[in-house]
Amino acid sequence: MFKIIKTKKTIPKAAILGGYMKEQVLTNQEELQFEALIEGLLNDQYGFCESFMEESTVLGLKNNLLSHLEEGEMYPAGIGKKFDYQKNASVRGDLIKWIDNESTDVYERILLDKIERFIQYLNRTCYTSINDYEFHYANYEVNSFYKRHLDQFKSEKGRKFSFIIYLNDDWTVDDGGKLSLYINASKIDEVYPMGGRTVFFKSDELEHEVHPSLTRNRISIAGWLKNI
Ligand code: OGA
Numbered sequence: 001m002f003k004i005i006k007t008k009k010t011i012p013k014a015a016i017l018g019g020y021m022k023e024q025v026l027t028n029q030e031e032l033q034f035e036a037l038i039e040g041l042l043n044d045q046y047g048f049c050e051s052f053m054e055e056s057t058v059l060g061l062k063n064n065l066l067s068h069l070e071e072g073e074m075y076p077a078g079i080g081k082k083f084d085y086q087k088n089a090s091v092r093g094d095l096i097k098w099i100d101n102e103s104t105d106v107y108e109r110i111l112l113d114k115i116e117r118f119i120q121y122l123n124r125t126c127y128t129s130i131n132d133y134e135f136h137y138a139n140y141e142v143n144s145f146y147k148r149h150l151d152q153f154k155s156e157k158g159r160k161f162s163f164i165i166y167l168n169d170d171w172t173v174d175d176g177g178k179l180s181l182y183i184n185a186s187k188i189d190e191v192y193p194m195g196g197r198t199v200f201f202k203s204d205e206l207e208h209e210v211h212p213s214l215t216r217n218r219i220s221i222a223g224w225l226k227n228i
Pocket residue numbers: 138146151164178179208209210220222
């Protein structure tokens with residue numbers, strides 16, 4: 001099992017804000033978000049943030065996804081190494097498109113730069129050794145789901161942390177598509193995919209499940225922080 005240890009802060013906030021740490025200048029709000037995600041992970045097995053990205057960024061990413069969908073650039077995701085479409089569709093029904101880590105798209109850059117700052121923060125405060133990441137757009141059409149699973153497969157050993165960002169406008173409980181998080185035998189938490197929300201958890205430990213979307217496409221970006 002992959003254990004993480006959270007250290008006491010070694011660098012005073014004033015030093016960070018004062019720009020001593022050139023490679024990582026965090027705003028106060030960003031540091032609070034990062035702390036909330038990490039504290040949630042340590043205390044409750046998952047971190048949650050209501051508005052991880054600004055509304056305009058969520059909108060930009062959403063429009064990117066919709067145009068990829070329209071252009072027919074999204075395809076069924078594989079599970080493990082051997083891809084069997086029939087078997088795959090009975091487990092997960094989302095269509096995905098990978099995001100290039102070197103992307104110059106303005107909204108993808110805002111997201112990935114923030115993810116890189118988060119990785120630095122995580123490595124510095126929790127002694128994790130994340131050295132890579134991968135993110136993709138995901139679209140679940142009506143009635144699509146992803147059955148209960150872990151995110152670390154035999155062929156994906158490097159995945160340490162999972163990160164989901166939802167892109168849906170005006171989503172309500174009646175739209176379905178909730179994410180169930182299987183915390184332990186007697187505790188299952190639920191998160192509905194409202195735009196801007198983020199969920200963060202350990203890829204090899206927390207089982208989770210995407211329930212069918214009932215009314216319309218359920219759109220998100222899913223990603224993994226990796227050690228390769
Ligand atoms: C995944 C996944 C959760 C969600 O892509 O592996 O579990 O809420 N996604 O979209």
